[in-house]
Amino acid sequence: MSVRARILPLSSAIEECVRDGDSVAMEGFTHLIPFAAAHEVIRQQRRHLTLYRMTPDLIYDQLIGMGAVDRLVFSWGGNPGVGSLHRLRDAVEHGWPQPLELVEHSHAAMANAYDAGAANLPFAILRGYIGVDLPRVNPQIRTVTCPFTGEQLAAVPAIRPDVGIIHAQKADAQGNVLLEGIVGVQKQVVLASGRALVTVEELVEDFGPRSSNAVILPSWTVTAIAVVPRGAHPSYAHGFYPRDNGFYIAWDKIARERDSFRDWMRIHVLQQPTSTQASA
Amino acid sequence: MNDYSGGEVMTVVAARALKNDDVCFVGIGAPSAACNLARLMHAPDITLIYESGTIGTRPDVLPLSIGDGELCDTALTTVSVPETFRYWLQGGRISVGFLGGAQIDRFANLNTTVVGDYAHPKVRLPGGGGAPEIATQCGEVFITMVQSSRSFVGKLDFITSFGHGSGGDHRLRLGLTTKGPTRLITDLCVMEPDPTTREMYVTAIHPGVTREQLQANTGWPLRYSDAITQTPPPNASELATLRELQERTRRAHAQQ
Numbered sequence: 001m002s003v004r005a006r007i008l009p010l011s012s013a014i015e016e017c018v019r020d021g022d023s024v025a026m027e028g029f030t031h032l033i034p035f036a037a038a039h040e041v042i043r044q045q046r047r048h049l050t051l052y053r054m055t056p057d058l059i060y061d062q063l064i065g066m067g068a069v070d071r072l073v074f075s076w077g078g079n080p081g082v083g084s085l086h087r088l089r090d091a092v093e094h095g096w097p098q099p100l101e102l103v104e105h106s107h108a109a110m111a112n113a114y115d116a117g118a119a120n121l122p123f124a125i126l127r128g129y130i131g132v133d134l135p136r137v138n139p140q141i142r143t144v145t146c147p148f149t150g151e152q153l154a155a156v157p158a159i160r161p162d163v164g165i166i167h168a169q170k171a172d173a174q175g176n177v178l179l180e181g182i183v184g185v186q187k188q189v190v191l192a193s194g195r196a197l198v199t200v201e202e203l204v205e206d207f208g209p210r211s212s213n214a215v216i217l218p219s220w221t222v223t224a225i226a227v228v229p230r231g232a233h234p235s236y237a238h239g240f241y242p243r244d245n246g247f248y249i250a251w252d253k254i255a256r257e258r259d260s261f262r263d264w265m266r267i268h269v270l271q272q273p274t275s276t277q278a279s280a
Numbered sequence: 281m282n283d284y285s286g287g288e289v290m291t292v293v294a295a296r297a298l299k300n301d302d303v304c305f306v307g308i309g310a311p312s313a314a315c316n317l318a319r320l321m322h323a324p325d326i327t328l329i330y331e332s333g334t335i336g337t338r339p340d341v342l343p344l345s346i347g348d349g350e351l352c353d354t355a356l357t358t359v360s361v362p363e364t365f366r367y368w369l370q371g372g373r374i375s376v377g378f379l380g381g382a383q384i385d386r387f388a389n390l391n392t393t394v395v396g397d398y399a400h401p402k403v404r405l406p407g408g409g410g411a412p413e414i415a416t417q418c419g420e421v422f423i424t425m426v427q428s429s430r431s432f433v434g435k436l437d438f439i440t441s442f443g444h445g446s447g448g449d450h451r452l453r454l455g456l457t458t459k460g461p462t463r464l465i466t467d468l469c470v471m472e473p474d475p476t477t478r479e480m481y482v483t484a485i486h487p488g489v490t491r492e493q494l495q496a497n498t499g500w501p502l503r504y505s506d507a508i509t510q511t512p513p514p515n516a517s518e519l520a521t522l523r524e525l526q527e528r529t530r531r532a533h534a535q536q
Contacts, residue, residue, distance in 0.1 A: 030347025078406030080345030092404040108365040108413040115362040130416045131442030137398045181352045182332045245344040245533045
């Protein structure tokens with residue numbers, strides 16, 4: 001069955017795709033992180049989410065600090081090149097604004113688990129977690145024996161989120177999506193998810209000349225598309241705008257204290273109209 | 281008084297350890313500076329891979345994150361993250377992996393997960409990221425860390441990445457055929473694994489550093505190689521290249 005993606009305003013797209021209690025993966029490996037979509041999730045006050053993401057980044061620091069998240073499945077929770085995610089730490093260390101359950105993996109395991117999800121497999125296999133403590137604290141990390149060689153390998157459950165959310169450069173008139181640059185696990189997360197929402201920098205009639213191997217998600221793999229220019233800021237969109245490294249550095253101070261964090265979120269997210277991306 | 285900092289000598293010594301034909305899995309911070317310094321000095325053909333999937337990247341400025349646009353713009357090719365970890369890292373294509381950590385023990389096991397109990401941590405650190413598999417799947421591992429008794433500890437709170445385990449043939453017993461940590465480069469000295477016990481011992485001391493100073497900054501009784509040397513100080517060309525790279529980086533990040 002091929003049902004084309006519908007092009008919707010961001011508020012309607014979030015309303016339709018994301019429900020209280022959902023498991024949600026907002027991906028983008030440093031690049032193309034769907035900040036505008038996350039801000040709309042915060043404005044619509046979604047609660048009790050299970051969030052998947054390899055690198056929680058500022059986007060999940062914000063969702064966690066606003067009390068939207070019960071459970072986080074992740075593999076590296078820092079502010080890249082800067083330091084801690086203070087809201088993530090406050091939730092883990094002090095249960096503020098609510099306790100946060102962690103399900104922790106390595107990057108290799110998360111990447112394999114998304115791949116297994118897209119491939120409709122129940123679990124992923126990797127030669128991983130050898131000699132380390134994570135399997136002791138995460139019962140989802142188990143082992144399987146290779147039926148051919150007898151080798152013991154690590155196994156983790158496939159990631160099959162209720163909703164996958166990514167940002168991309170372009171959608172065409174048919175609702176096909178084009179991604180360029182660091183493509184991370186975006187294709188895998190869309191194909192692994194029950195519903196997929198894509199925000200894009202621009203809508204074009206046709207993608208025009210491109211490599212035969214360009215990363216394109218056909219319209220019928222996507223549920224909804226919302227056009228949100230600068231929708232990845234302070235992350236970036238290759239070919240459109242660079243990563244706002246200054247803002248990543250500034251976030252350290254903003255998020256360090258609960259009050260300064262809440263003030264920033266009120267002014268730059270809660271009081272903003274939908275689709276208007278706050279700039280620092 | 282030296283005319284360079286501890287951080288600079290650490291980066292320069294780490295850069296010198298890299299070879300022109302190395303394929304290097306690069307982390308952010310000191311490793312990224314060292315790898316790019318090597319590329320700008322004696323190893324122009326070194327292949328640098330960042331875990332964001334940028335292969336053969338030649339950044340003009342150091343990235344703040346492992347996925348800055350600069351890395352993709354200057355890469356030979358950029359692949360997906362599952363491909364990075366499956367084909368390139370697990371596939372055995374990487375000769376040197378570079379790691380750091382919040383805590384290290386005498387067998388070069390690393391902790392970047394928690395200080396204190398996992399369920400109720402005193403400090404929640406970022407976690408493992410790529411490190412658990414980098415530590416076992418790269419041909420060998422170099423570690424750079426600023427040395428202090430708080431981070432060079434007798435016992436880790438959590439093993440995030442496996443070094444030499446409890447020493448001896450521990451890696452082999454787990455089926456690992458890669459070398460693991462072969463060099464630990466700090467701001468004070470260089471340590472390498474003892475050939476038999478695999479405990480990290482001091483093989484070179486940086487200029488102006490004393491043994492008393494080394495021990496004061498280490499949480500276990502340090503051992504020294506019989507063939508210990510003094511690190512040749514960073515030369516003018518190494519320092520100039522590193523400082524120009526850092527200055528270009530500062531300017532680029534301030535502009536954004």
